[in-house]
Amino acid sequence: MTKIRSFLRRSSMLALALTLFGAWVVGDMIIFTGNAKAAQITARKLTISSSANGSIAVGNPGEGGNGQKAKYTFSFTIPTTGNIGSVLFQICTTPLPGTTCTSPTGFTAANATSVVTTGTGFSSGFSVDTSTVLTGSPYNCTGTSPGRTNCIAIKRTAASVTSGTAVTAVFGGGASDYITNPTTDNQAFFVRMTTYSDNAFTTTVDQGSVANSTAQQIDITAKVQETLNFSVGSTVTPPTASCTAFSDNGALALGDPTEGTLSFQQAYDGHSYFRLSTNANGGTVIYYSGDTLKSGSNSISATGTTQPTPNTAVASAVGTSQFGLAIDSSDTQTGNGYSFTSLTATAPYAAGNGTITNGGTALFAFAPSSVTTPVQIASASGTVTCDTGSVRYLGNISTTTPPGIYTTSITYLAAPTY
Amino acid sequence: MKLRELVGVVATGMAMLIVVVAGSMPVHAQSTSPHYKVEESFFGTGGELDPSSANYKAKQSAGELTVGNSVSANYQFQGGFNTSDVPLLEFAVNGGTYDLGIIDASITGSAVATFSVRNYLSSGYIVLVYGATPTTASSGSYALSALASPTSSQAGTEQFGLNLVDNSIPNIGANPSQIPDVTYGFGTAAPGYDTADLYKFVNGDTIAFSNKSSGQTNYSLSMIANVNRSTPAGQYGGRLNIQVVPTF
Numbered sequence: 001m002t003k004i005r006s007f008l009r010r011s012s013m014l015a016l017a018l019t020l021f022g023a024w025v026v027g028d029m030i031i032f033t034g035n036a037k038a039a040q041i042t043a044r045k046l047t048i049s050s051s052a053n054g055s056i057a058v059g060n061p062g063e064g065g066n067g068q069k070a071k072y073t074f075s076f077t078i079p080t081t082g083n084i085g086s087v088l089f090q091i092c093t094t095p096l097p098g099t100t101c102t103s104p105t106g107f108t109a110a111n112a113t114s115v116v117t118t119g120t121g122f123s124s125g126f127s128v129d130t131s132t133v134l135t136g137s138p139y140n141c142t143g144t145s146p147g148r149t150n151c152i153a154i155k156r157t158a159a160s161v162t163s164g165t166a167v168t169a170v171f172g173g174g175a176s177d178y179i180t181n182p183t184t185d186n187q188a189f190f191v192r193m194t195t196y197s198d199n200a201f202t203t204t205v206d207q208g209s210v211a212n213s214t215a216q217q218i219d220i221t222a223k224v225q226e227t228l229n230f231s232v233g234s235t236v237t238p239p240t241a242s243c244t245a246f247s248d249n250g251a252l253a254l255g256d257p258t259e260g261t262l263s264f265q266q267a268y269d270g271h272s273y274f275r276l277s278t279n280a281n282g283g284t285v286i287y288y289s290g291d292t293l294k295s296g297s298n299s300i301s302a303t304g305t306t307q308p309t310p311n312t313a314v315a316s317a318v319g320t321s322q323f324g325l326a327i328d329s330s331d332t333q334t335g336n337g338y339s340f341t342s343l344t345a346t347a348p349y350a351a352g353n354g355t356i357t358n359g360g361t362a363l364f365a366f367a368p369s370s371v372t373t374p375v376q377i378a379s380a381s382g383t384v385t386c387d388t389g390s391v392r393y394l395g396n397i398s399t400t401t402p403p404g405i406y407t408t409s410i411t412y413l414a415a416p417t418y
Numbered sequence: 419m420k421l422r423e424l425v426g427v428v429a430t431g432m433a434m435l436i437v438v439v440a441g442s443m444p445v446h447a448q449s450t451s452p453h454y455k456v457e458e459s460f461f462g463t464g465g466e467l468d469p470s471s472a473n474y475k476a477k478q479s480a481g482e483l484t485v486g487n488s489v490s491a492n493y494q495f496q497g498g499f500n501t502s503d504v505p506l507l508e509f510a511v512n513g514g515t516y517d518l519g520i521i522d523a524s525i526t527g528s529a530v531a532t533f534s535v536r537n538y539l540s541s542g543y544i545v546l547v548y549g550a551t552p553t554t555a556s557s558g559s560y561a562l563s564a565l566a567s568p569t570s571s572q573a574g575t576e577q578f579g580l581n582l583v584d585n586s587i588p589n590i591g592a593n594p595s596q597i598p599d600v601t602y603g604f605g606t607a608a609p610g611y612d613t614a615d616l617y618k619f620v621n622g623d624t625i626a627f628s629n630k631s632s633g634q635t636n637y638s639l640s641m642i643a644n645v646n647r648s649t650p651a652g653q654y655g656g657r658l659n660i661q662v663v664p665t666f
Binding site for chain 1: 509516639646650654657660
């Protein structure tokens with residue numbers, strides 16, 4: 001009997017203990033169910049279009065130099081299969097969800113008005129929510145109600161997303177739809193991301209934080225000095241990689257190679273050269289200046305119409321007193337002579353190639369007025385890496401041309417515009 | 419029921435309660451696999467993560483078994499006295515104006531800027547560069563040519579490029595340095611920007627990275643510019659925007 005009483009007493013004690021235990025288990029479930037641990041969003045990152053601080057607006061919105069109107073791209077992987085109806089992005093100076101959130105100085109998402117999402121099950125339906133009040137607990141978003149200074153809220157009709165789905169959400173980067181970075185340089189900030197199964201930001205599904213930072217900008221300066229390398233000669237030399245200048249004295253003899261005389265029965269020609277290299281981006285004009293061939297008071301007539309400043313070149317007329325010049329594009333001298341790439345010859349001095357027999361194809365002109373007013377013979381609209389010009393001279397005499405030694409000096413000038 | 423028996427019942431219930439409550443305490447995740455993550459665990463002969471009183475807070479350990487970061491394809495581990503469960507990003511660019519000097523077809527212009535990254539509890543980071551080559555507004559807008567692939571500096575050829583290593587032509591820059599040493603910092607120059615004397619610049623390129631959580635890495639950003647004879651004269655200017663993107 002005593003054993004039975006003792007058994008019953010011990011049984012009741014055990015029952016009481018189990019009752020207490022059960023009560024605590026139930027209580028414990030009630031306590032912690034409401035605090036259910038959200039899964040952590042994985043493979044998460046934030047890419048911003050500019051790390052410039054939010055006071056800098058250099059370049060277009062969404063470009064690297066514009067921190068005032070930046071684009072934010074969130075990329076992450078959904079860890080839990082289930083409905084997602086809303087997502088909250090909260091920008092803070094510290095990362096851990098559930099702790100106090102301080103908005104980075106100067107940051108504002110108040111101008112983020114649209115979102116583009118990608119990812120299976122996540123790509124459609126979302127829009128930026130600007131009405132749900134998120135200023136109170138547990139969100140504590142900053143700014144006047146509904147609190148969008150440091151929070152971006154998006155929602156849709158809840159739809160399921162499968163675990164492991166990589167998704168993105170892109171905000172801003174436009175002229176009127178943008179996010180402004182924190183206004184402090186080298187300021188790290190964190191974005192606490194929370195997904196909800198409903199579209200009222202109520203039932204948390206997953207959480208995770210990402211980070212990014214503003215940074216000082218690196219401004220680069222450099223100076224490129226103005227350059228002009230211009231030379232004249234009568235003996236061609238290779239330009240080489242450095243655009244080597246001509247260095248001879250430029251002397252040129254027109255006439256029979258042996259006797260050095262002109263003839264009323266045959267036209268004679270000769271070539272001189274100029275070489276130009278310049279970084280004048282505004283263009284360069286090349287002029288000549290000089291008189292016609294003279295021997296004392298006698299002269300050989302300048303050719304071209306109408307004198308003294310011709311605008312039309314003429315062909316060689318054997319037996320007629322003529323002195324003229326023109327650019328000869330055929331005188332390439334296997335790469336060392338004519339090589340206009342940037343320069344172009346100016347009319348009427350652009351047709352020096354061809355024959356100089358009587359009525360030949362080559363055309364010449366000369367302006368004695370160039371002595372006082374240099375005459376343009378070629379020009380470039382931009383920079384010139386290394387161009388060589390070949391100037392062909394024509395000499396004809398008539399039967400009445402007085403004998404003598406006829407000479408002249410032609411000066412070439414280059415006028416760059418920087 | 420006697421008092422002693424009642425005390426026994428209560429004690430038994432409380433013991434069960436403690437077991438259940440302790441098993442239910444919410445904690446931060448403590449390590450990770452494709453299905454699980456733990457961020458802070460203690461392995462050693464003694465210690466405590468965050469003991470505190472009204473006046474102080476401490477971290478204690480004894481018989482520390484390992485220190486530093488360890489990583490494989492599937493997990494990452496931070497060991498040591500002072501690990502933290504708080505992700506960290508520190509990114510500092512020593513910005514400002516960097517003058518490449520007076521450049522002509524025989525002289526290379528160069529400058530070196532610096533930046534540093536420290537990124538804790540991440541899966542690594544990348545550093546991106548955005549911007550345009552130096553441009554002059556005089557005589558119309560003109561921009562120096564960018565080096566689209568790693569190329570040596572060549573005076574007389576128009577070039578703009580950069581890298582993050584120690585160069586001899588010209589003699590500028592430094593290799594990434596880990597602070598305090600290579601057991602803590604893991605940042606490195608990205609391919610294309612990691613070879614001495616070869617320079618490159620592509621807007622939006624990744625110029626540096628770490629494949630895992632990293633202590634501080636200091637980077638030197640070497641910039642070079644060359645011009646040819648027809649590069650327009652003028653004052654050139656440009657802006658580089660350096661960004662870090664950590665992945666957690």
